[in-house]
Amino acid sequence: MSTPPDVIRSAYAQLAVTDLAAARWFWVDMLGLHVQHAEADALYLRGTDELTHHSLVLRAGPVAALDHIAYRVRAPEDVERAERFFAGLGRPVRRVPAGTGTHGVGDAVRVVDPLGFTVEFFHGIARGERLIQRYDLHRGARIARLDHFNVCTPDIPAAYAHYRSLGFGCSETIEGDEHELYAAWMYRKQTVHDVAFTGGAGPRLHHIGMATHESHQVLHTADVFGSLGKQHHIERGPGRHGVSNAFYVYLRDPDGHRVEIYTSDYYTGDPDHETFRWNVHDDRRRDFWGNAVIESWYKEASPVLDLDGAVQPVSESVLDESSVRVGADGLGIVDGTKG
Numbered sequence: 001m002s003t004p005p006d007v008i009r010s011a012y013a014q015l016a017v018t019d020l021a022a023a024r025w026f027w028v029d030m031l032g033l034h035v036q037h038a039e040a041d042a043l044y045l046r047g048t049d050e051l052t053h054h055s056l057v058l059r060a061g062p063v064a065a066l067d068h069i070a071y072r073v074r075a076p077e078d079v080e081r082a083e084r085f086f087a088g089l090g091r092p093v094r095r096v097p098a099g100t101g102t103h104g105v106g107d108a109v110r111v112v113d114p115l116g117f118t119v120e121f122f123h124g125i126a127r128g129e130r131l132i133q134r135y136d137l138h139r140g141a142r143i144a145r146l147d148h149f150n151v152c153t154p155d156i157p158a159a160y161a162h163y164r165s166l167g168f169g170c171s172e173t174i175e176g177d178e179h180e181l182y183a184a185w186m187y188r189k190q191t192v193h194d195v196a197f198t199g200g201a202g203p204r205l206h207h208i209g210m211a212t213h214e215s216h217q218v219l220h221t222a223d224v225f226g227s228l229g230k231q232h233h234i235e236r237g238p239g240r241h242g243v244s245n246a247f248y249v250y251l252r253d254p255d256g257h258r259v260e261i262y263t264s265d266y267y268t269g270d271p272d273h274e275t276f277r278w279n280v281h282d283d284r285r286r287d288f289w290g291n292a293v294i295e296s297w298y299k300e301a302s303p304v305l306d307l308d309g310a311v312q313p314v315s316e317s318v319l320d321e322s323s324v325r326v327g328a329d330g331l332g333i334v335d336g337t338k339g
């Protein structure tokens with residue numbers, strides 16, 4: 001296996017949306033993401049702390065789907081490393097020279113990884129104005145930055161092995177009594193995750209995690225959706241996660257794409273950082289207060305596109321956490337009572 005690229009962090013996602021104006025209402029007017037660049041059929045958005053051109057691209061398309069996720073790599077030569085690494089795995093690989101791919105992004109390579117996701121690796125990217133202290137421009141959820149991708153995949157151990165081969169650490173897991181792996185959180189930047197895996201049919205995008213600085217901004221976001229009679233966009237939470245310890249709320253955009261507004265996880269940067277392992281029967285793992293996880297959160301996710309823009313077929317899961325009899329999820333009621 002050739003040398004993997006040196007991934008710095010999860011950097012941006014490109015979503016296909018069926019109604020760009022409706023998506024703009026959700027991601028810009030309601031969540032407050034900053035419009036760095038706008039085209040007739042695309043918006044390039046970023047959070048207040050982000051100095052690079054964008055962390056979310058919304059592009060109009062016939063099917064609501066994930067076009068690709070993108071990781072920034074440390075040096076230009078890591079783009080070539082990524083190309084060799086995935087070609088060596090026999091995966092589809094396509095060079096995307098600067099100016100031919102995503103606006104603002106330099107030379108890149110796009111691959112279909114072993115999990116079936118279209119993933120871009122890039123180094124060069126245009127800069128944006130420093131907005132960290134432009135409080136006059138901070139609006140909505142006051143999103144600071146993209147924090148992570150969460151992906152649905154039928155084979156969590158295979159996903160874990162693939163991201164370990166890319167040098168990702170593992171901060172937390174959800175495991176069965178025999179240590180069967182139900183979920184994992186993996187990182188390159190020194191926080192809980194850049195990517196996490198949710199068991200289920202895949203490849204599908206479960207959600208994009210966007211970080212704010214304060215839990216009151218998570219609460220305020222939910223309040224505003226309620227005030228406007230748009231509470232149906234709130235899917236799960238607000239609440240406190242067990243895994244990651246983050247405060248969260250999950251929202252669905254007009255196309256059903258899921259976004260998590262997320263704050264206050266923790267540092268993972270020491271080389272001997274140990275993985276924290278949750279038992280799948282612990283009903284604090286997903287919500288530390290034991291609140292149930294709504295079934296749509298386990299079952300619904302966005303399809304993904306291949307390198308040519310076709311929707312990827314999905315494979316069913318080999319392990320289904322939502323079928324595990326756990327009282328708090330309310331999905332597995334034992335003997336008529338919460339088990």
Ligand SMILES: O=S(=O)(O)c1ccc(O)c(O)c1
Nearest residue numbers: 209241242243244285286287
């Ligand atoms: O629900 S979990 O506590 O497992 C969780 C933890 C961190 C996340 O980013 C997430 O989406 C879900």
Ligand SMILES: [Fe+2]
Nearest residue numbers: 148150209260
């Ligand atoms: Fe998340």
